[in-house]
Amino acid sequence: MKKKPIIKGGLHLLIVMVLAVLVSTNTVSSATTGSPAAISLAWDKTFPKNNKVTVEKVSYTNRLGINIVADMYLPKNMNRAKKSSAIIVGPPFTGVKEQTAGLYAQEMAARGFVTLAFDPSYTGESGGQPRNIASPDTFAEDFSAAVDFLGTRSFVDRNRIGVIGVCASGGFAVSAAQIDPRLKAIATVSMYDMGRATREGLGLAVTPNDVMTKEEQIKALEEAAEQRWIDFESGQIKYGGGTAVELKPSAEAAVREFSEYYGTPRGYHPRSLPYSLTSRGALVNFYPFEHIDTISPRPILFIAGENAHSRYYSEDAYKLAAEPKELYIVPGAGHVDLYDRMEYIPFNKLESFFKANLK
Incomplete structure (x- = not known):
């Protein structure tokens, strides 16, 4: 019998828990910065x-x-x-x-x-x-x-x-x-x-047409940049993905695969949490293969x-x-x-x- 996800809130919440700063169709509410988990x-x-x-x-x-x-x-x-x-x-x-x-x-x-x-x-x-x-x-x-x-x-x-x-x-x-x-x-x-995944989106091997357009990338970056002011003024951080760009079909398929691990007892762990929305900028600027030949x-x-x-x-x-x-x-x-x-x-x-x- 197939196990049901243990994370409450369905696919949308699961997206932000699993994919964090990547484009998603929902968001996690603001939270305090907190402290490292007790060892x-x-x-x-x-x-x-x-x-x-x-x-x-x-x-x-x-x-x-x-x-x-x-x-x-x-x-x-x-x-x-x-x-x-x-x-x-x-x-x-x-x-x-x-x-x-x-x-x-x-x-x-x-x-x-x-x-x-x-x-x-x-x-x-x-x-x-x-x-x-x-x-x-x-x-x-x-x-x-x-x-x-x-x-x-x-x-x-x-x-x-x-x-x-x-x-x-x-x-x-x-x-x-x-x-x-x-x-x-x-x-x-x-x-x-993660740089390319943040710039272009997930699950593109099967569906190349699902690559984010330049306009969509700009919208996502604008949303993350705007969130920096909100986080700064409130002293709280918003975690998970944004709402500026809808998740593409191939990315939804990738999320369902991730959910089979992170969203069930198979891989769920309470200290595995989403990253901040404002992390998007740092990831977009990440090119890990630029000098891989060295x-x-x-x-x-x-x-x-x-x-x-x-x-x-x-x-x-x-x-x-x-x-x-x-x-x-x-x-x-x-x-x-x-x-x-x-x-x-x-x-x-x-x-x-x-x-x-x-x-």
């Missing part, structure tokens, strides 16, 4: 615990002085006297470490790596004010901060640190790798270019589902990247299938990629 030591993940792994809650600051809270996963009974390779895992847009990123981190730790799944700045248990805003440059910095932390652990070889970016974190990880050569191997899964000679692995609405992001990035590079298509998989469907996620491929390139 929990309980197992509050959306996936079961693996007994082959131990997990430690850790925290550290990024270059901007923001406190980052992360879960570090270690192979059980690992020898801390020896230096191991490590992998950083970034979550999908608005996601937290207790969801997809944690699942990937735990599984890769079970395969012998030290791994780290973190809450991005302004999100979940991590610090930063105001809460739940999107800042691509800060999100890229969060990956470098994770390298800072892992590379100073006595049991990690700082010359063998890689990264997995899932969905939006794929774009942020690629952006970080262009400026941080300490990331030695880069893998993306169901990658999203990552070479470090290797990049792009993983996408055969049926993913987002597949074209990985295909376009692959074309722009320099060797060594690989595009791996998962047969029968959609975009969100690679968030948590163990029968689809190619962990064997990820394991072989990192063992070959972090040695």
